[in-house]
Amino acid sequence: MRRWNGWGDETFNLALPKEGKGFLTERIGIGQPLADAALQDVCDKVPESRLPASSGSALGGLVDTSPEARVRHARGQSLADWLAMRSGEFGVFPDGVARPRSGQDVQTLLRFARENNVHLIPYGGGTSVAGHINPLAVDKPVLTVDMGEMNQLTDLDTESQIATFGAGTPGPLVESQLRAHGYTLGHFPQSFELSTIGGWVASRSSGQQSLRYGRIEQLFAGGRVETLLGTLNLPTIPASSAGPDIREVILGSEGRLGVITEVKVRVSRLPExxxxxxxxxxxxxxxxxxxxxxxxxxxxxxxxxxxxxxxxxxxxxxxxxxxxxxxxxxxxxxxxxxxxxxxxxxxxxxxxxxxxxxxxxxxxxxxxxxxxxxxxxxxxxxxxxxFTMPYLREALWELGYAVDTLETATDWDNVDNLLGLMENSLRHGLEDEGESVHVFTHLSHFYGQGCSIYTTYVFRVADTYEKTLSRWMSLKHSTSELIVANRGTISHQHGVGKDHAPYLPIEKGELGMLAIRSLCNTFDPDSLLNPGTLVD
Amino acid sequence: MRRWNGWGDETFNLALPKEGKGFLTERIGIGQPLADAALQDVCDKVPESRLPASSGSALGGLVDTSPEARVRHARGQSLADWLAMRSGEFGVFPDGVARPRSGQDVQTLLRFARENNVHLIPYGGGTSVAGHINPLAVDKPVLTVDMGEMNQLTDLDTESQIATFGAGTPGPLVESQLRAHGYTLGHFPQSFELSTIGGWVASRSSGQQSLRYGRIEQLFAGGRVETLLGTLNLPTIPASSAGPDIREVILGSEGRLGVITEVKVRVSRLPExxxxxxxxxxxxxxxxxxxxxxxxxxxxxxxxxxxxxxxxxxxxxxxxxxxxxxxxxxxxxxxxxxxxxxxxxxxxxxxxxxxxxxxxxxxxxxxxxxxxxxxxxxxxxxxxxxFTMPYLREALWELGYAVDTLETATDWDNVDNLLGLMENSLRHGLEDEGESVHVFTHLSHFYGQGCSIYTTYVFRVADTYEKTLSRWMSLKHSTSELIVANRGTISHQHGVGKDHAPYLPIEKGELGMLAIRSLCNTFDPDSLLNPGTLVD
Structure with a gap:
C-alpha cells in the first residue's frame, strides 16, 4: 500500500549503505531523527467536512469524506509536505475526495462546485513537489478530485501512433498497457511510479529520455478537458499554423482552467x-x-x-x-x-x-x-x-537528514554561472545556524540552447519540525530568488504550484502574467479551480 | 525591384518549357490570358489618405502616404490578391505605410493608433496567402506597419546558439548574416526569398527542412513584442514547466496581440x-x-x-x-x-x-x-x-492559367482519405462550367503522427477577372470546408489570416476560440490591431 506520509510503496525501502552514512557524517555531522506522527492521530485531528449536506445525494456517491481519504489527499511531496506529514501538523485538509469515473462525472462535480461555491483541486498521483494539490485555508469547502479511477488505455491508433488514456493513468499502467501492444510512450519522470499522464500534462513534465521522446509538450497530442463552461476538445493534428495552439494553453495550466480527463499521446514502437x-x-x-x-x-x-x-x-x-x-x-x-x-x-x-x-x-x-x-x-x-531515488528521502530521514532538490534550466552561456550561484547559496544558506549543507548537481534534459540544472541539498533536521521547516524555507526562498533573477526558469520540470507562484511574475513579466490571468478569468471567473496555484 | 503585382523580383522569370504547355493544354485546354493593369493606373485610383492631418508631425516622418507605397502594401499573395493586382481592382488600400526603425518607433505608432482610433497592420514580407495583411473596408484609417527597416542580426550567442534579429529580416538576410559566422537557422519556407522572420513567428511558418531544424515553433526562442499595453519581453529559456508558454501565445498571433519587433532564434552550426x-x-x-x-x-x-x-x-x-x-x-x-x-x-x-x-x-x-x-x-x-516555384504562377498566368495550392495536415490514419476528398473536390469543382481542373499533391513536413498534404490546382482563367475570382472562391471554399470537416487543420503552414478565419471555429471549437478571443480582448480591447485576421 502507498505510504500515507512519504514516498511510494510501504513495502519498499532503499537502504543506505554504511559508507553512505559515514560520508554524510563527515560532511554535515551526525543526524538526529525526529519522531513521526501516527496516521490515526492525524485522522483524529481532521475536522468535520464543510461540504453541503446535500452533496452525498447530489454527487451520487462520488465523494468520500472519510478522515483517512482526506489525510491522504492533503499533501504532495515537497519537503514542506513531508515535514507536515511526518509531524502530523497538516494544517488544512480537503473537505472530501471525489473519484470520478468519466468526463460526465467530472462535469457533475464542476456543476456542483459552481452551484455550491466549492473549490475543486484536480489530483493525479499527488507527487507534486510545488504545492499543486494542497488545499488553501479558505472559508469555502474544498473538494479534491482524484482521477485515479480513469486509468485505462481506451484507444490505440497504430497508424498514427496515438494512444488515448484516462487522465488518471499512472506511469507504470501507461507503459504496461502500451507494451502489451508493442508500444511505449517513453515518458519517464523520476516520479514515474506514482505520477499520472494527466498530471504530466497539467504540470509540463519532462522525462529522463526526453532527448529521444520529447517533453510532455511534444508527446501530448490532444484530448479532453472538462471546464466550468463545458467540454474543451483538443483534436489531434500533427502540426498546425492555425493560430495559437490551445494544447499549449492546457499544458502547464495546473488545474486552473479545467480538469483534464482524457489524454491522447504520441507513442512509439518499442525500440530494437x-x-x-x-x-x-x-x-x-x-x-x-x-x-x-x-x-x-x-x-x-x-x-x-x-x-x-x-x-x-x-x-x-x-x-x-x-x-x-x-x-x-x-x-x-x-x-x-x-x-x-x-x-x-x-x-x-x-x-x-x-x-x-x-x-x-x-x-x-x-x-x-x-x-x-x-x-x-x-x-x-x-x-x-x-525510479527509486525518491525512496532515498525515507532512508536519509531515518538518519536525521532532510534532502530536497531545486531545478531550473538556462542557456548554455549561463549554466556555469547559475549553477555556481545556486550551489553557493545552498551551501552557505544555514551558516548563521552553524549548519553545513551538502550540495551537489547534475545537468540533464539537454537542448541546443542550454540544459536543466538539478541541484540536490542535504541538511540535518533541527530539533523541532518548525525549525526544520524554517531551514528549508530559507534555503528554498533565497535560492529561488537567485534563479529567477539570473535567467533561470523557476521550474524546468516540476511546475509552479503554490510554492513557485511568487517567483513566476519575474519570469513571465507583467504582460505574460496578464495573458495567463486572462485565460484563468475567462474559464473560471470565480476562481473555483485550484486557486492559489500558478497565479495567486 | 520587387514586382508590384505578383511574386518576386521583376528581373527573374521562370520559363515554362514547351512540353509543359502541351501537357496543360491536353489536360485542361488552351488558356486565354487576361490583360494586366498598369501600376500608374492603379496609383491614380488610390483615394486620399484618411490619416489625421497631425500624423505627419506626430509620427516624425515614419509614415509614407504616397499612392505607390499604399498600392504595394495593399495585398499579399493569395490568388484573390493576385487577381486584384492583375486587374487593378484593389478595392481597399491602407491609408499609409509606416517604416519603424526600432521598438520605440513601434510604440510611437501604437500610441498614435490608440489616440486616433487607427487600425494597425503589421507587415513583414507581404507574402501571406491567407489575407493576413489586407486592410478591411472600414470607416477607420488603416496604417500598415512595414517592418522592413528592422532587418539586422543584432546579436549572436554562439555558446547558446541564439541569434537575435530585427523582426523584418527576410530569409536571405537571415541566412547570409548567420552564414558569415558559420551558422544557419535552417528555416526554408517556399516564401523564403521575401518572407521575414517576424512573419514566420506571427503565422507559425514551417520550412522545407523542418524534419531537422523544426518548425518556427521550435526555432523561436523569445524576443520582444510591442503591445498597446507596453512591451512584452519573452526571455530565452531552453524549456520550462512554469505554466503556459507565452511564446506559444505569440506564435500564430498574426498581429492581433501586438507587433513582433525582435526575434531570438535557435541556430545551428553549418552542417558538415x-x-x-x-x-x-x-x-x-x-x-x-x-x-x-x-x-x-x-x-x-x-x-x-x-x-x-x-x-x-x-x-x-x-x-x-x-x-x-x-x-x-x-x-x-x-x-x-x-x-x-x-x-x-x-x-x-x-x-x-x-x-x-x-x-x-x-x-x-x-x-x-x-x-x-x-x-x-x-x-x-x-x-x-x-524557392523559385512561386515564379511559376507568373509563367502560367501568361498562358491564361491560374494556379493555387491548398494545404493541411492530418493524422496518418486519415491521410489517404483527406487527400482523396481534397483532390476530388478540386478536380470536379468547376464541372458545372464545363471546366477541367488539373490537380496534384505532395506530402511534406512529416511527423510520427501524420503529415501535411499540399495540393496544387491549375485551372483556366475565365473571360473576366470577376468570373475567374468566383471560380477560385468556389474551389477554395468547398475544399476548405471539407478539410476542417474531415480532421484536417485549416492550415499547416500558411496561417489563418482573413481568408481562413471562417473555418477556424470548427478546428478550435467554441472554447478554443474563446481562449484566443480572451487574449485578443485583453491585449487589444478596441480591436485596433489587424482586426478580421485570425478571429473576426
Missing part, C-alpha cells in the same frame, strides 16, 4: 535496442563541453546526464561496494580522471544502426574532451535504480 | 554535409508507407517530400529535357516504377557519420517498399529550384 553508457571526465569544464557538443551536434542519444564532481563523489560513496569503487577509481585516475572527475551517463535507444552510429559519435566526442568510457555496467545500474 | 536524394516507388500505397516508416523510425533525415503520381508526372513534364526524362522513365519502368510511379525526395544534413548512417537506413526502408533509388542528381535540381 536500448543501452546506457557511462563516461568519466577529468573535470567539469571538459565534461560540460562534451555534453554541449553532443547535443548541438544532434547526436541521436535518448538520454544524457552529467553529475558534477561532488555528485559523482557522493553517488560513488552512496553506492556501497567500496572495493569495486576503489578499483574503478584507480583505473580512472590512471586515465586522468581523479579527484575532480565528473560522471556522464548517456542512453542509446532506437534501431541497431542508429545506436551503433550514435555510440561511435558519442565516444568520439567524449574522447576529444578527455572522457574515459567505461561501458554499460554503471549505466545498467542507473537504469535499474532510475 | 548536405545532400538531397530521389527515389521512385511503383505506386502511392508503397511510397506513402515508406515515408511513414522512415519518420516513425526517427531516421535522421532533414527533409522528406512525396509527390503523388499526377504530381510526379506533371513535374517530369514541366521539367523540359524530354529525352533525358524518357530515358529515366524507361529505366524506372524496368525496375517496376511506371505509370503510377511516385517520386520521393529526401534530404540528409549533418555530420558525415550521421548522413552515412541515415542514407543506409533510408535506402533500406525504401527498398523494402519497392523504391528505386536514383541518387542525388534530381535532388540537386530540387534544391536549386526550391
Amino acid at each position: 535496442q536500448e543501452s546506457f553508457h557511462v563516461v568519466f571526465f577529468p573535470d567539469w569544464e571538459q565534461a560540460r563541453a562534451a555534453c554541449q557538443q553532443l547535443v548541438q551536434n544532434r547526436t541521436q542519444l535518448s538520454m544524457l546526464r552529467l553529475s558534477n564532481a561532488v555528485e559523482t563523489e557522493t553517488q560513488l560513496a552512496l553506492a556501497g561496494h567500496p572495493r569495486l569503487i576503489a578499483l574503478l577509481e584507480r583505473y580512472l585516475s590512471l586515465r586522468g580522471a581523479s579527484a575532480a572527475k565528473c560522471m556522464m551517463t548517456f542512453g542509446l535507444t532506437g534501431s541497431r544502426r542508429q545506436c551503433k552510429s550514435a555510440l561511435a559519435e558519442a565516444r568520439q566526442v567524449c574522447a576529444e574532451f578527455g572522457g574515459v568510457y567505461t561501458g554499460t555496467h554503471l549505466g545498467a545500474k542507473w537504469a535499474e535504480k532510475r | 554535409q548536405e545532400s538531397f536524394h530521389v527515389v521512385f516507388f511503383p505506386d502511392w500505397e508503397q511510397a506513402r508507407a515508406a515515408c511513414q516508416q522512415l519518420v516513425q523510425n526517427r531516421t535522421q533525415l532533414s527533409m522528406l517530400r512525396l509527390s503523388n503520381a499526377v504530381e510526379t508526372e506533371t513535374q517530369l513534364a514541366l521539367a523540359g529535357h524530354p529525352r533525358l526524362i524518357a530515358l529515366l522513365e524507361r529505366y524506372l519502368s524496368l525496375r517496376g516504377a511506371s505509370a503510377a510511379k511516385c517520386m520521393m525526395t529526401f534530404g540528409l544534413t549533418g555530420s558525415r557519420r550521421q548522413c552515412k548512417s541515415a542514407l543506409a537506413e533510408a535506402r533500406q526502408v525504401c527498398a523494402e517498399f519497392g523504391g528505386v533509388y536514383t541518387g542525388t542528381h534530381l535532388g540537386a535540381k530540387w534544391a536549386e529550384k526550391r
Whole structure:
C-alpha cells in the first residue's frame, strides 16, 4: 500500500549503505531523527467536512469524506509536505475526495462546485513537489478530485501512433498497457511510479529520455478537458499554423482552467535496442563541453546526464561496494580522471544502426574532451535504480537528514554561472545556524540552447519540525530568488504550484502574467479551480 | 525591384518549357490570358489618405502616404490578391505605410493608433496567402506597419546558439548574416526569398527542412513584442514547466496581440554535409508507407517530400529535357516504377557519420517498399529550384492559367482519405462550367503522427477577372470546408489570416476560440490591431 506520509510503496525501502552514512557524517555531522506522527492521530485531528449536506445525494456517491481519504489527499511531496506529514501538523485538509469515473462525472462535480461555491483541486498521483494539490485555508469547502479511477488505455491508433488514456493513468499502467501492444510512450519522470499522464500534462513534465521522446509538450497530442463552461476538445493534428495552439494553453495550466480527463499521446514502437553508457571526465569544464557538443551536434542519444564532481563523489560513496569503487577509481585516475572527475551517463535507444552510429559519435566526442568510457555496467545500474531515488528521502530521514532538490534550466552561456550561484547559496544558506549543507548537481534534459540544472541539498533536521521547516524555507526562498533573477526558469520540470507562484511574475513579466490571468478569468471567473496555484 | 503585382523580383522569370504547355493544354485546354493593369493606373485610383492631418508631425516622418507605397502594401499573395493586382481592382488600400526603425518607433505608432482610433497592420514580407495583411473596408484609417527597416542580426550567442534579429529580416538576410559566422537557422519556407522572420513567428511558418531544424515553433526562442499595453519581453529559456508558454501565445498571433519587433532564434552550426536524394516507388500505397516508416523510425533525415503520381508526372513534364526524362522513365519502368510511379525526395544534413548512417537506413526502408533509388542528381535540381516555384504562377498566368495550392495536415490514419476528398473536390469543382481542373499533391513536413498534404490546382482563367475570382472562391471554399470537416487543420503552414478565419471555429471549437478571443480582448480591447485576421 502507498505510504500515507512519504514516498511510494510501504513495502519498499532503499537502504543506505554504511559508507553512505559515514560520508554524510563527515560532511554535515551526525543526524538526529525526529519522531513521526501516527496516521490515526492525524485522522483524529481532521475536522468535520464543510461540504453541503446535500452533496452525498447530489454527487451520487462520488465523494468520500472519510478522515483517512482526506489525510491522504492533503499533501504532495515537497519537503514542506513531508515535514507536515511526518509531524502530523497538516494544517488544512480537503473537505472530501471525489473519484470520478468519466468526463460526465467530472462535469457533475464542476456543476456542483459552481452551484455550491466549492473549490475543486484536480489530483493525479499527488507527487507534486510545488504545492499543486494542497488545499488553501479558505472559508469555502474544498473538494479534491482524484482521477485515479480513469486509468485505462481506451484507444490505440497504430497508424498514427496515438494512444488515448484516462487522465488518471499512472506511469507504470501507461507503459504496461502500451507494451502489451508493442508500444511505449517513453515518458519517464523520476516520479514515474506514482505520477499520472494527466498530471504530466497539467504540470509540463519532462522525462529522463526526453532527448529521444520529447517533453510532455511534444508527446501530448490532444484530448479532453472538462471546464466550468463545458467540454474543451483538443483534436489531434500533427502540426498546425492555425493560430495559437490551445494544447499549449492546457499544458502547464495546473488545474486552473479545467480538469483534464482524457489524454491522447504520441507513442512509439518499442525500440530494437536500448543501452546506457557511462563516461568519466577529468573535470567539469571538459565534461560540460562534451555534453554541449553532443547535443548541438544532434547526436541521436535518448538520454544524457552529467553529475558534477561532488555528485559523482557522493553517488560513488552512496553506492556501497567500496572495493569495486576503489578499483574503478584507480583505473580512472590512471586515465586522468581523479579527484575532480565528473560522471556522464548517456542512453542509446532506437534501431541497431542508429545506436551503433550514435555510440561511435558519442565516444568520439567524449574522447576529444578527455572522457574515459567505461561501458554499460554503471549505466545498467542507473537504469535499474532510475525510479527509486525518491525512496532515498525515507532512508536519509531515518538518519536525521532532510534532502530536497531545486531545478531550473538556462542557456548554455549561463549554466556555469547559475549553477555556481545556486550551489553557493545552498551551501552557505544555514551558516548563521552553524549548519553545513551538502550540495551537489547534475545537468540533464539537454537542448541546443542550454540544459536543466538539478541541484540536490542535504541538511540535518533541527530539533523541532518548525525549525526544520524554517531551514528549508530559507534555503528554498533565497535560492529561488537567485534563479529567477539570473535567467533561470523557476521550474524546468516540476511546475509552479503554490510554492513557485511568487517567483513566476519575474519570469513571465507583467504582460505574460496578464495573458495567463486572462485565460484563468475567462474559464473560471470565480476562481473555483485550484486557486492559489500558478497565479495567486 | 520587387514586382508590384505578383511574386518576386521583376528581373527573374521562370520559363515554362514547351512540353509543359502541351501537357496543360491536353489536360485542361488552351488558356486565354487576361490583360494586366498598369501600376500608374492603379496609383491614380488610390483615394486620399484618411490619416489625421497631425500624423505627419506626430509620427516624425515614419509614415509614407504616397499612392505607390499604399498600392504595394495593399495585398499579399493569395490568388484573390493576385487577381486584384492583375486587374487593378484593389478595392481597399491602407491609408499609409509606416517604416519603424526600432521598438520605440513601434510604440510611437501604437500610441498614435490608440489616440486616433487607427487600425494597425503589421507587415513583414507581404507574402501571406491567407489575407493576413489586407486592410478591411472600414470607416477607420488603416496604417500598415512595414517592418522592413528592422532587418539586422543584432546579436549572436554562439555558446547558446541564439541569434537575435530585427523582426523584418527576410530569409536571405537571415541566412547570409548567420552564414558569415558559420551558422544557419535552417528555416526554408517556399516564401523564403521575401518572407521575414517576424512573419514566420506571427503565422507559425514551417520550412522545407523542418524534419531537422523544426518548425518556427521550435526555432523561436523569445524576443520582444510591442503591445498597446507596453512591451512584452519573452526571455530565452531552453524549456520550462512554469505554466503556459507565452511564446506559444505569440506564435500564430498574426498581429492581433501586438507587433513582433525582435526575434531570438535557435541556430545551428553549418552542417558538415548536405545532400538531397530521389527515389521512385511503383505506386502511392508503397511510397506513402515508406515515408511513414522512415519518420516513425526517427531516421535522421532533414527533409522528406512525396509527390503523388499526377504530381510526379506533371513535374517530369514541366521539367523540359524530354529525352533525358524518357530515358529515366524507361529505366524506372524496368525496375517496376511506371505509370503510377511516385517520386520521393529526401534530404540528409549533418555530420558525415550521421548522413552515412541515415542514407543506409533510408535506402533500406525504401527498398523494402519497392523504391528505386536514383541518387542525388534530381535532388540537386530540387534544391536549386526550391524557392523559385512561386515564379511559376507568373509563367502560367501568361498562358491564361491560374494556379493555387491548398494545404493541411492530418493524422496518418486519415491521410489517404483527406487527400482523396481534397483532390476530388478540386478536380470536379468547376464541372458545372464545363471546366477541367488539373490537380496534384505532395506530402511534406512529416511527423510520427501524420503529415501535411499540399495540393496544387491549375485551372483556366475565365473571360473576366470577376468570373475567374468566383471560380477560385468556389474551389477554395468547398475544399476548405471539407478539410476542417474531415480532421484536417485549416492550415499547416500558411496561417489563418482573413481568408481562413471562417473555418477556424470548427478546428478550435467554441472554447478554443474563446481562449484566443480572451487574449485578443485583453491585449487589444478596441480591436485596433489587424482586426478580421485570425478571429473576426
